[in-house]
Amino acid sequence: MVALEGLSLRAGATTLVRDITLHVAGGTWCTIVGPNGAGKTSLVAAVAGLRSPASGSVRIDGHDLTEIHERDRARLVAYVPQHPEVPAGMRVEEYVALGRVAFHGVLRAPSRRDREVVEGVLDRLELNGFRERDSASLSGGERQRMVLARALAQATKVVVLDEPTTGLDVRHQMDILELLTKEVAECGLTVVATLHDLTLAALFTDRLVLLDRGEVRCDGPAHDVVRSAMLAEAYGTPLRVVDVDGSDVVVPVRGHTGR
Amino acid sequence: MVQVVPPSRRRVLVVTFLTVAATVVAVFCGLVVGPTSIAASRIFGDALSHLGLGHSQLSALQSTIVWQLRAPRMVLGMLAGAMLAVAGGTYQGVFRNPLADPYLLGVAAGAGLGATLAIVDISTAALTPVWTPLLAFAGAMVAVALTWLIGGRSLRSTPATLVLAGVAVSALFTSAQTFLQQQSSTQSIARVYIWLLGSLASASWHSVLIVLPYVVICAVVCVAAGRALDVMSVGDDEARSLGLSVRSLRLVVVAASSLGTAAIVSVVGLIGFVGIIVPHIVRLLVGTSYRRILPISVLFGAAFLVLADTAARTVMAPSELPLGVVTAVIGAPVFVVILSLRRLGSS
Numbered sequence: 001m002v003a004l005e006g007l008s009l010r011a012g013a014t015t016l017v018r019d020i021t022l023h024v025a026g027g028t029w030c031t032i033v034g035p036n037g038a039g040k041t042s043l044v045a046a047v048a049g050l051r052s053p054a055s056g057s058v059r060i061d062g063h064d065l066t067e068i069h070e071r072d073r074a075r076l077v078a079y080v081p082q083h084p085e086v087p088a089g090m091r092v093e094e095y096v097a098l099g100r101v102a103f104h105g106v107l108r109a110p111s112r113r114d115r116e117v118v119e120g121v122l123d124r125l126e127l128n129g130f131r132e133r134d135s136a137s138l139s140g141g142e143r144q145r146m147v148l149a150r151a152l153a154q155a156t157k158v159v160v161l162d163e164p165t166t167g168l169d170v171r172h173q174m175d176i177l178e179l180l181t182k183e184v185a186e187c188g189l190t191v192v193a194t195l196h197d198l199t200l201a202a203l204f205t206d207r208l209v210l211l212d213r214g215e216v217r218c219d220g221p222a223h224d225v226v227r228s229a230m231l232a233e234a235y236g237t238p239l240r241v242v243d244v245d246g247s248d249v250v251v252p253v254r255g256h257t258g259r
Numbered sequence: 260m261v262q263v264v265p266p267s268r269r270r271v272l273v274v275t276f277l278t279v280a281a282t283v284v285a286v287f288c289g290l291v292v293g294p295t296s297i298a299a300s301r302i303f304g305d306a307l308s309h310l311g312l313g314h315s316q317l318s319a320l321q322s323t324i325v326w327q328l329r330a331p332r333m334v335l336g337m338l339a340g341a342m343l344a345v346a347g348g349t350y351q352g353v354f355r356n357p358l359a360d361p362y363l364l365g366v367a368a369g370a371g372l373g374a375t376l377a378i379v380d381i382s383t384a385a386l387t388p389v390w391t392p393l394l395a396f397a398g399a400m401v402a403v404a405l406t407w408l409i410g411g412r413s414l415r416s417t418p419a420t421l422v423l424a425g426v427a428v429s430a431l432f433t434s435a436q437t438f439l440q441q442q443s444s445t446q447s448i449a450r451v452y453i454w455l456l457g458s459l460a461s462a463s464w465h466s467v468l469i470v471l472p473y474v475v476i477c478a479v480v481c482v483a484a485g486r487a488l489d490v491m492s493v494g495d496d497e498a499r500s501l502g503l504s505v506r507s508l509r510l511v512v513v514a515a516s517s518l519g520t521a522a523i524v525s526v527v528g529l530i531g532f533v534g535i536i537v538p539h540i541v542r543l544l545v546g547t548s549y550r551r552i553l554p555i556s557v558l559f560g561a562a563f564l565v566l567a568d569t570a571a572r573t574v575m576a577p578s579e580l581p582l583g584v585v586t587a588v589i590g591a592p593v594f595v596v597i598l599s600l601r602r603l604g605s606s
Contacts, residue, residue, distance in 0.1 A: 050496050074502030081500075087492040089547030091265045098490055102502030106487035134265055154501070 001026035001190045002047060002158055006056035009042050016042040017214045019056070024207075026157065029184050029191040031201045033225075034211035035235050040194040041082065041162050043211065047192050048079035048160040060158055074102035078151035082162040084143075088136040092127060092146055093118065095135040099153030118153055125149045125179065141172030148179065159183075161193040165200065173197070177204045198239075198250035202226050210234055226250055266546040274544045278558045282337075285565035289333025290325060292569050294576055297321050332462040336568045337561035338474045339459070339523045340533060344560025345553055346516035347534025348541070349481040352488035352549045353512050354418040360534030361520035364425035364513070365402030368432035370524045371455060373398025375436045378450050379443040391454065392469075392525035399521035402428050407513070417495070418509075456581035457530035459568050470522045477519025481553055484512045488549035530564070531583045536590040537563055543597050563590070 002024040009017040017039040024030045032040045045051040046058055049065035058065045060076045068076075078099070086095070099121075100114040110118070122128050125145050130138065138146060144164065151159050164180075165173040181204055183189040195201040201208055201222065208225035210218040212234035218225050225231065226248050232239045238253040291299045301316045302325055308315040317325065347360035354363075361367075373394035410424025440451050487508050491498045495505050520534075537560045538552055545551045564586070571585040 045496075048500055050499055070499055070504050071502040074500065077500075079497070079500035081497060085492075085494040085497060087547060089265055090489075090492070094265075094489075094548070098493065098501055101486075101490050106490065106503065106508075107483060132265070150501075 001061060002030075002192060003059040004047070004056065005059070007043075007046060007053050007058060008055045009039070009046055009051055010054040011042075015054075015214055017046070017211075020216055021056075022209065022216065022219070024190060024192055026190050027184060027188040028207065029180070029193070029205050030207045030209060031205040031222075032192070032194045032209050032211055033196070033198060033201050034217075037213075038211040038234070039214040040211055044160050044162050044192060044194055045079075047158075048077055049073045050079065071102045071105075074154060074156075076156055077158040077160060078154040078156045080147050080151050080159070080161040080164055082166055084147045086135050086138075086143060086147075088134065090135045091131065092133050092135050092138070093122065093131040095146060096121060096127070096149045096153050099150040099155075102154065117155055121149045121153045125152070140167050141169070141175065144168060144172065144176055145179070148176065152183065157188070158190045158192065161191065163194050163196060165195065165197065173200060180204070198226060198231075199248070202248040202250065223248060266544075271545050271551055274541075275555060278555055278562065281562040281566075282558050285337070285562040285569075286333060288569040289336065289565045290329050292573060293324070293329055295321070295324055297325060327464070331464045331467050332459050332568070333565055334467050335462040335470070335527065336459050336565040338467065338470055339527050339530060340537075340560035340562070340564025341557045342470075342474045342478055342519045342523045342560075343530065343533040344537035344541075344556040344563070345478050345481045346520045348538030348549065348552050348556045349484060349488065349512055349516045350534070351538055352484075352491065352552075353509055354422060355492065355494070356418065356422065357539070358535065359422065361403075361517045362529075362531070362534065363422060363429075364406045364517060365428040365432060366399045366517055366520050366524060367529050368429035368436070369398035369400070369402025370395040370521060371398070371529065372402075372432045372436040372439070373525075374454050374528070375439050375451050378454065379439050379447045392466075396521050396525035398432070399517070399524060402432050403513075403517045403521070407510075421513075453581070454528045455583075457528035457583040458571075458579070459527055459582060460572075460579060462527075466526045470526055473519050473522035477515040477522075478557055480515035481512065481519075482557065484508070484515075485548070485550035485553045488512075488553075492547070492549075527582075529583065530586060532586045532590050533560055533564060536586075536594050540594060540597055 004020050004022040007017065007020045008015060020043065032043060034040055042051060046053060049058065052066055063072070063076060065073055097110060097114070097118045100110050100117060104110050104114050122131060125148065127146060127149055130142060130146070135143070135146060148164070164176050168176065177200060180191055184191055205222050207220065208222045209216055210225055210228070210230060217230045217234055218228045226241050240251045240253055242249045242251055287299065290302055291297070297317070304313055305315040305317045305322060305325065307313050315322065350359040350361055350363065351357055373396070374391050376398070377390035377394040406421065406425045406428045409428065410421040440448055487503060490501055490503050491505065491508070493501070498505050538556045541552050541555045541559050545555060567585045567589055568582055570589065571580045571582045574580055
């Protein structure tokens with residue numbers, strides 16, 4: 001579904017991400033983890049088609065993202081940035097309906113089909129009670145659900161999320177990740193996300209990819225990646241993995257200096 | 260963060276109705292108010308007689324005053340107000356900057372230099388009236404094109420890069436204009452100032468016809484971009500992820516609003532403040548969606564400028580106040596009042 005082949009990304013003379021080859025199967029969830037500055041945000045932006053590769057390619061469903069029109073791309077992959085901009089004065093339902101622009105275009109009003117999709121998503125994400133509210137007035141948890149709703153309204157097979165749990169309390173973190181899990185299981189959605197919380201990443205994700213200094217250090221089932229020696233090395237601080245009722249909990253250990 | 264309550268549909272309808280009413284009042288004032296007193300009913304009867312209904316009660320002189328002086332001035336005022344307002348609103352959307360308007364990217368400075376060149380260099384010739392709009396228009400377009408070449412072409416350019424390029428280009432053009440002005444005669448300086456402050460006094464059907472195609476096409480493009488500007492309110496990257504070709508859209512919209520503004524400025528001079536204040540007043544009344552702001556700004560701007568011009572030519576009659584001064588004197592307090600009402604209403 002998502003295929004990165006020898007992908008490198010640069011900003012000026014700096015290489016952000018080097019020679020990454022990664023295939024994510026349809027209907028699965030792949031999480032990119034790694035320390036700050038590893039290149040996670042750049043990598044997922046490239047998967048969403050918002051960053052052009054310096055070399056290599058990003059394909060979704062067989063389409064090279066640099067070769068298709070932005071409108072076609074928006075029907076293949078949706079993107080939830082780490083800090084979404086939520087304009088004041090826009091109703092929640094209007095905000096979610098922005099996800100349909102690639103379908104009806106900027107010169108036409110939404111079709112009946114577009115409105116039905118938006119209704120469906122508002123229902124599924126339990127946003128009906130907020131639909132008339134100003135989108136900028138929502139709490140952090142409600143807001144994140146609204147942004148996710150906009151991405152789901154794009155009705156793409158792939159959704160890319162950059163740190164979708166940033167700034168949320170533990171309950172709202174669980175809410176968002178459960179919602180995504182449900183979409184993966186029930187609708188066959190393919191998710192590529194970054195997460196900074198290793199325990200949550202291990203709890204929800206089939207597969208973890210450890211990124212460090214722009215390169216993939218480790219790639220595999222979450223259970224194996226959190227136990228790899230590479231993990232502590234990448235973060236530069238010792239980590240311990242504790243098994244709590246079958247779930248891996250990643251705990252930092254105090255009193256050691258890093259790299 | 261300021262909380263903005265999305266306006267009800269009823270409120271939008273009421274504001275639209277009031278704006279249409281204001282436009283009708285503006286047409287009335289533009290035709291009826293003036294130093295020569297002519298009854299409104301006679302003007303109306305004359306208008307009907309032109310349509311083959313009834314016969315006119317106006318003398319030939321009165322008819323000339325109404326249809327060759329007041330009417331073109333009113334129509335030009337409407338075109339100017341509509342274009343400046345819709346272009347300002349469009350710029351604010353496309354740059355996501357509340358202080359943006361076409362003047363920002365060099366239209367004002369470029370037109371100013373062009374007009375000054377025409378007035379200073381050809382001041383003795385009878386050709387000045389012909390050359391002033393042409394050179395003003397050319398100056399405005401050169402300045403905006405230069406801004407775009409410097410700030411808008413690199414792949415990593417952001418709206419801020421373009422605005423900064425506009426500031427630099429404006430500074431360059433303004434300094435050249437100031438130099439020219441400083442080298443010229445006192446008489447030319449006075450004429451340059453009159454042009455800089457903007458006026459509808461030289462309006463004719465000829466000038467209306469010159470700007471009409473520009474204004475119609477450019478205003479239609481701006482209004483049609485409303486939905487796209489709403490999408491752009493989530494920022495460039497997110498708008499792109501939603502399927503918008505942000506760079507080409509910005510090019511089209513900036514080109515349309517700059518071209519329309521340059522056409523207007525070349526004929527009426529630099530009327531300030533309309534592009535900033537009208538869209539903001541409309542935004543305070545009908546909310547943040549450009550699908551509502553832009554079409555209402557067209558009407559509001561048209562009505563606003565004609566009413567301001569009516570004040571400009573009556574307050575100190577028989578002499579006229581500079582229109583740019585009047586727009587600021589009327590616009591600023593109105594803006595402050597609406598802003599404070601809005602605060603009271605939302606707290």
